[in-house]
Amino acid sequence: MFHPRRTTPHPRRGLRALLLPLAAGLALTALPAHPAEAASTLTNGGFESGGAGTGTPAGWSEYGAADASFTEAGGHGGSYRLSHWASTAYKVETYQYLSGLANGTYRLTAWVRSGGGQNAAYLALKNCGGAEQRTDLPVSASGWIRIVVPVRVTAGQCTISINSDANAGNWINVDDLTFAPGTSGTTIHGADVSSLPKSEARGGVYRTTAGAAADPLAVMRNAGMNYARLKVWVNPADGYNDKSRVLAMAKRIKAQGMKLLVDFHYSDTWADPGAQAKPAAWAGHSYSRLKTDVYQHTHDVLSVLKAQGTTADMVQVGNEINGGMLWNEGSTGNWPQLAGLLNSGYDAVKAVSPATTVALHLAKGGDLEGTRWWFDSAVANGVKFDAIGLSYYGYWHGSLYDFQTTLDDAAARYGKPVFVAETAYPFRLDSEDAHENIIDLPGELVAGYPATPAGQTRWMNDIASIVEAVPNGRGLGVFYWEATWTAVTGNGWDPTDPSSGNGWENQALFGYDDRALPAMAWFGHR
Numbered sequence: 001m002f003h004p005r006r007t008t009p010h011p012r013r014g015l016r017a018l019l020l021p022l023a024a025g026l027a028l029t030a031l032p033a034h035p036a037e038a039a040s041t042l043t044n045g046g047f048e049s050g051g052a053g054t055g056t057p058a059g060w061s062e063y064g065a066a067d068a069s070f071t072e073a074g075g076h077g078g079s080y081r082l083s084h085w086a087s088t089a090y091k092v093e094t095y096q097y098l099s100g101l102a103n104g105t106y107r108l109t110a111w112v113r114s115g116g117g118q119n120a121a122y123l124a125l126k127n128c129g130g131a132e133q134r135t136d137l138p139v140s141a142s143g144w145i146r147i148v149v150p151v152r153v154t155a156g157q158c159t160i161s162i163n164s165d166a167n168a169g170n171w172i173n174v175d176d177l178t179f180a181p182g183t184s185g186t187t188i189h190g191a192d193v194s195s196l197p198k199s200e201a202r203g204g205v206y207r208t209t210a211g212a213a214a215d216p217l218a219v220m221r222n223a224g225m226n227y228a229r230l231k232v233w234v235n236p237a238d239g240y241n242d243k244s245r246v247l248a249m250a251k252r253i254k255a256q257g258m259k260l261l262v263d264f265h266y267s268d269t270w271a272d273p274g275a276q277a278k279p280a281a282w283a284g285h286s287y288s289r290l291k292t293d294v295y296q297h298t299h300d301v302l303s304v305l306k307a308q309g310t311t312a313d314m315v316q317v318g319n320e321i322n323g324g325m326l327w328n329e330g331s332t333g334n335w336p337q338l339a340g341l342l343n344s345g346y347d348a349v350k351a352v353s354p355a356t357t358v359a360l361h362l363a364k365g366g367d368l369e370g371t372r373w374w375f376d377s378a379v380a381n382g383v384k385f386d387a388i389g390l391s392y393y394g395y396w397h398g399s400l401y402d403f404q405t406t407l408d409d410a411a412a413r414y415g416k417p418v419f420v421a422e423t424a425y426p427f428r429l430d431s432e433d434a435h436e437n438i439i440d441l442p443g444e445l446v447a448g449y450p451a452t453p454a455g456q457t458r459w460m461n462d463i464a465s466i467v468e469a470v471p472n473g474r475g476l477g478v479f480y481w482e483a484t485w486t487a488v489t490g491n492g493w494d495p496t497d498p499s500s501g502n503g504w505e506n507q508a509l510f511g512y513d514d515r516a517l518p519a520m521a522w523f524g525h526r
Contacts, residue, residue: 042160043096045177047071048078057082057094065090068164076111076144076175084121084164085171094162098179101153103129107182108149108160109469112137113173116448119165121172123147126161129154133526137172138462139448143401144175148469150184150526185526186468188419188477190227190261191220191509195485197249198240202490207515216484219516220509221256224523228253229261229421229479231319232301234279235268238495243301250310259313261479262305263361263421264298264345266318266325269495273322273363276330287329287337291344294326298348302356311353316421317345320363320391322374332377339381346384358384361421363391366398368406375414387476388414389421394446394459395439404466411474419476420467424507425459426451427519432487432512435501451506453518460522468526478522483509 043059050058052073055066060082062069068086075081084092106125114121116139126132133151151158162174196204196216206216217228230249233241246262253260265271268279278285282293298317305312324331330341346358360378364371375388388410392403411418429451431437439445449455460480467475485491486508492500511517 042098042177042179045179046075046078047080047082047175048075052080060094060096062092062094064092066092068092068166069094069162074173076173078175081173081175082162083171083173084162084166086166086168088168089166091165092163094174096160097127097157098160099157101156101158102181103153103156104181105150105152105183106158106179107184108151108177108179109146110149110177111144111146111175113140113144114138114448115141115171117167117170118172119167121164121166121170123149123174124161124163125149125151126159127155128152128158129156135465136458136461137174138400138465139446140400141447142399143405144173145400145404145466146469147465148184150182184468184473186464186475186477188227188479189224189464189523189525190229190259190477191225191480191483191523192229192231192263192422193217193249193253193482193484194229194231194241194263195482195491197245198238198491199484199486199488202488204484204486204488204491205514206484206486206510207513209516211513211515215252216510217252217256217258220483220520220523221258223516223520224525225258225520226523227259227261227313227477227479229263229481231263231265233265233268233495234297235281236495237268238498240495243304246301247304247308247310250305250312251308254310260305260310261314261316261359262301262312263316263319264301266294266297270493271318271325272320276321276323276325276327278326282326287340290326290329291340294341294344295348298345299352302349302352306352312349312356314357314359314387315345315349316359316361316389317342317349317385319361321360322362322364322370332374335377335381339378339383342378342383342385357386359387359389359419359421360385361389361391363422364397364406365390365392365420365423366402366406368402368409371406371410372413375410379414386416388416388418390418391422391481392420392463393423394425394449395444400462400466403463404469407467407475408470411470411472417474417476418467418470420463420478422479422481423460423463424481424504425449425456425519426506427453427456427511427517428506430506431503432505433489433501435492435503437506438503439507453511456507456517457519457521460519461525464522464525480509482507486510486514487512
């Protein structure tokens with residue numbers, strides 16, 4: 001990612017305000033271990049019993065500002081939904097206690113919407129025999145989002161809890177809850193760290209939250225990071241992000257116990273939706289020769305990685321190839337030729353390591369029709385791939401609802417695992433260097449996610465939750481972009497210009513004081 005296209009979501013919400021003003025400041029306390037009523041299966045998970053306007057939904061109990069919890073028309077699957085809302089600040093918990101459960105792993109699945117602004121709004125599973133498991137409700141006013149909360153039941157019981165600690169006028173909707181045996185979780189909690197070698201060479205320093213200078217890879221690993229992504233250019237002007245640098249970084253990554261994704265740009269510089277320039281060394285080559293170039297370059301980098309004991313675990317054949325790669329020969333205007341180039345890359349990867357996953361990567365995280373068109377065309381032209389990676393930047397690529405819809409559809413339509421190859425969010429808007437930031441105005445932000453450390457953390461947790469909820473376990477995980485690209489003189493965006501600046505330092509995972517930011521906590525997501 002460097003300069004992707006901007007799009008602006010337009011959330012809409014109509015909320016019926018039918019309740020009397022409520023008292024503010026009610027405190028929630030821990031539930032009793034054994035509420036009076038219990039069931040062995042979830043009751044009224046769709047909130048259809050009782051109709052609209054009812055107080056406590058059938059099968060559920062409430063604590064706190066009970067009048068702020070009610071059913072109303074406009075369900076996800078049926079006619080009604082649970083809503084939390086009041087005209088004054090409120091705290092309320094809607095809960096259901098289950099007993100007689102067989103011990104084992106379970107999943108709570110729910111469809112949710114939230115207008116945002118609460119101090120807290122989340123689903124929780126507690127009193128299940130271990131630590132409480134909690135998932136925040138993503139801010140999504142325009143569409144329903146599916147989230148999952150996994151838990152291990154060890155005491156034969158569990159409490160399903162829907163919570164709001166809200167300001168006046170804040171609202172959530174919850175519907176179609178299910179609680180059943182099953183597991184969830186993601187296997188990729190990663191970050192792109194391609195900028196790191198040049199940053200360190202130019203004097204960049206990284207610190208723990210306590211302020212001690214440290215290896216940033218170790219800092220992120222200790223937070224839960226388990227996968228690193230590295231881009232590789234063919235012959236970059238500054239000598240960074242080439243084969244030799246990737247080899248050196250791979251040793252560091254594997255030494256930290258992490259897996260490795262190698263992202264082939266097939267260029268000497270940034271390859272993205274707006275630019276797919278051939279490497280200078282390949283200029284003027286015929287299409288047939290370009291297929292050989294792709295194969296040889298891919299095989300060369302990966303075989304040397306394997307020889308030094310750092311075999312790539314995943315490979316991207318191309319970066320954000322919305323319009324194809326190696327223009328013009330490999331554009332989407334000529335799918336048979338693009339397919340040939342992509343399959344050359346695929347074959348090279350498998351020749352080195354058959355177990356390495358080959359992913360195709362688009363910057364279309366919220367574009368359902370565009371993603372379908374691209375992968376339908378790829379399949380029709382015999383393109384081989386193992387996984388689908390999508391860039392999703394919420395300030396450009398549509399709403400969270402659009403994102404989940406696209407991700408779920410890709411997983412089901414093509415029967416492949418999916419992952420977020422790139423996402424990021426600002427923790428502040430001002431710039432640390434003289435270069436204008438990519439996102440630097442309040443109006444560019446996603447509603448409900450401020451440009452603060454807390455807003456950045458919330459964004460990453462909610463993205464991870466949506467990927468975790470992809471049906472049939474096909475959501476692999478998320479890569480953050482670009483975790484270590486802080487403002488360091490000489491480490492700007494243009495490899496041909498040492499004086500160029502960085503427009504992304506306000507979206508790194510290290511702050512302007514070089515300390516690790518709270519958003520790293522998402523690496524520890526289930």
